[in-house]
Structure formats: structure tokens, C-alpha cells
Amino acid sequence: MIEAHRLTKRFQRTVAVDDLSFTVPPGKITGFLGANGAGKTTTMRLILGLDRPTSGLATVGGVPYQSLARPLTQVGALLDATAVQGGRRAEQHLRWLARANGISPRRIGGLLDRVGLGDAGGKRIGGFSLGMKQRLGMAAALLGDPAVLVLDEPINGLDPEGIRWTRDLLKSLAAEGRTVLVSSHLMNEMAVTADHLIVIGQGRLLADAGIDELVRPGLSLEDVFLEFTSGGRP
Numbered sequence: 001m002i003e004a005h006r007l008t009k010r011f012q013r014t015v016a017v018d019d020l021s022f023t024v025p026p027g028k029i030t031g032f033l034g035a036n037g038a039g040k041t042t043t044m045r046l047i048l049g050l051d052r053p054t055s056g057l058a059t060v061g062g063v064p065y066q067s068l069a070r071p072l073t074q075v076g077a078l079l080d081a082t083a084v085q086g087g088r089r090a091e092q093h094l095r096w097l098a099r100a101n102g103i104s105p106r107r108i109g110g111l112l113d114r115v116g117l118g119d120a121g122g123k124r125i126g127g128f129s130l131g132m133k134q135r136l137g138m139a140a141a142l143l144g145d146p147a148v149l150v151l152d153e154p155i156n157g158l159d160p161e162g163i164r165w166t167r168d169l170l171k172s173l174a175a176e177g178r179t180v181l182v183s184s185h186l187m188n189e190m191a192v193t194a195d196h197l198i199v200i201g202q203g204r205l206l207a208d209a210g211i212d213e214l215v216r217p218g219l220s221l222e223d224v225f226l227e228f229t230s231g232g233r234p
């Protein structure tokens with residue numbers, strides 16, 4: 001479970017996140033939607049303890065990320081899949097991450113298989129396509145077998161096969177009872193992937209509802225999103 005309670009983050013004059021409260025429950029995929037600059041990445045960084053809130057609180061399993069004793073075993077994150085050292089090989093990268101976080105490397109082989117990189121573990125990351133880097137990022141997020149996943153735009157730049165693969169993986173992770181928070185601005189994909197949506201605009205909460213409540217006959221998620229972000233209500 002992830003909780004944001006009156007979360008606010010200011011950067012000088014910019015209010016990136018503005019009095020935002022929501023709960024992300026386990027066993028579901030919660031889509032996190034917002035236009036460019038709406039505050040999605042900042043919110044995720046606050047949840048992950050990478051930025052400090054100006055006010056308010058974000059918790060994972062009831063405590064702030066900074067208080068987690070072994071964070072990678074509780075929260076898996078994918079923020080920027082391209083931010084990996086290209087010189088390393090995929091398996092070596094995961095081994096290094098495991099060692100640095102006191103996690104047994106025993107799951108690495110199975111994880112590489114699960115993300116479809118079973119044959120690429122010995123290859124240098126520098127030669128990976130964006131889709132392969134996203135898969136490796138998912139393996140890194142799953143390394144500590146965490147109950148909570150925070151994924152920022154995991155399908156950005158993926159081809160249709162990669163998008164479908166990510167969707168199936170997220171669904172299986174939620175079915176395992178994990179908490180899955182996933183940001184995206186690809187509406188059609190969110191409509192078929194997410195169970196619940198949190199929509200923000202200019203750092204504020206615009207909607208927090210089940211996908212079935214938002215998407216009704218004759219009204220696509222894109223219609224709903226554009227209505228919300230333009231200040232109206234569908």
C-alpha cells in the first residue's frame with residue numbers, strides 16, 4: 001500500500017505537487033495519469049524518498065521510504081530505464097545491485113527469464129534497445145521480490161510487442177497481490193491495463209476512481225482525461 005497525505009513539493013516558484021492525497025491499494029494496477037509537467041515523476045520521487053516534500057507525507061506500507069530497513073525488498077522502482085551503465089553486462093548489473101543491497105543473487109537467472117532477457121544476461125547493456133533496457137529495469141525493480149512497485153512510464157518508446165508484454169507482466173504482478181503504481185500518458189494502454197486511475201493536473205488531484213467508473217460507453221479514457229485536464233468534468 002502506498003499513501004500520499006497532503007503531499008506538496010515546491011521548486012522555487014513552481015508548485016510541482018500540490019496538496020495531493022491518495023491511496024494505492026495492493027492487488028490492483030493503479031494508473032497515474034497527467035499531462036506533461038503535471039507532477040507524476042515528482043510524486044513518484046517523493047514516494048521513493050528521492051526528494052523531500054515541502055509539506056505532507058508519503059508512505060509505503062505505513063512508513064516513509066527513508067524508514068524502510070531494506071527498501072529494495074519492499075519497494076521496486078523503475079524511473080529511467082536508460083540510466084544504467086552501458087559497459088556492464090545485464091546479469092553483472094543485477095548482481096551488483098543485489099550485492100549493494102544485501103539481496104541474494106539466486107533469483108537473478110529466473111528474473112532474467114521472467115523479463116524475456118534469458119539469453120541476453122551476458123550481453124553489454126550499451127548494446128540494448130530501449131525495450132531491452134525497460135525489461136532490465138523491470139528485473140532490477142523485482143530483484144528484492146517487493147510487495148510494492150512504482151513504475152514511471154514503463155511503456156514509453158516500446159513497440160507493440162513490448163507494450164503487450166509489459167501489460168501482461170503488470171497484470172501478473174498485481175494478481176500476485178502486489179501494489180502496482182504505474183504512470184503513463186498513453187491513454188489507450190492505460191484503459192486496458194489499469195484497474196484504477198489517479199489523474200493529476202498541475203500537481204493537484206483531478207480524479208481517483210475505478211476505470212469502470214471513468215470509461216463509459218461512448219466515452220474513451222482519452223475523452224475523460226482531456227475533459228479533466230481542461231478543467232471540465234466528463
Ligand SMILES: Nc1ncnc2c1ncn2[C@@H]1O[C@H](COP(=O)(O)OP(=O)(O)OP(=O)(O)O)[C@@H](O)[C@H]1O
Pocket residue numbers: 011014015016034035036037038039040041042043185
Ligand atoms: N528539480 C526540479 N527543479 C525545478 N523544477 C522542477 C524540478 N523537477 C520538476 N520540476 C517542475 O515540476 C513540474 C512537474 O514536473 P514532473 O516532472 O513531476 O511532471 P511529469 O508529470 O512527470 O511530467 P512528464 O510527463 O513530462 O514527465 C514541472 O513544472 C517541472 O518543470
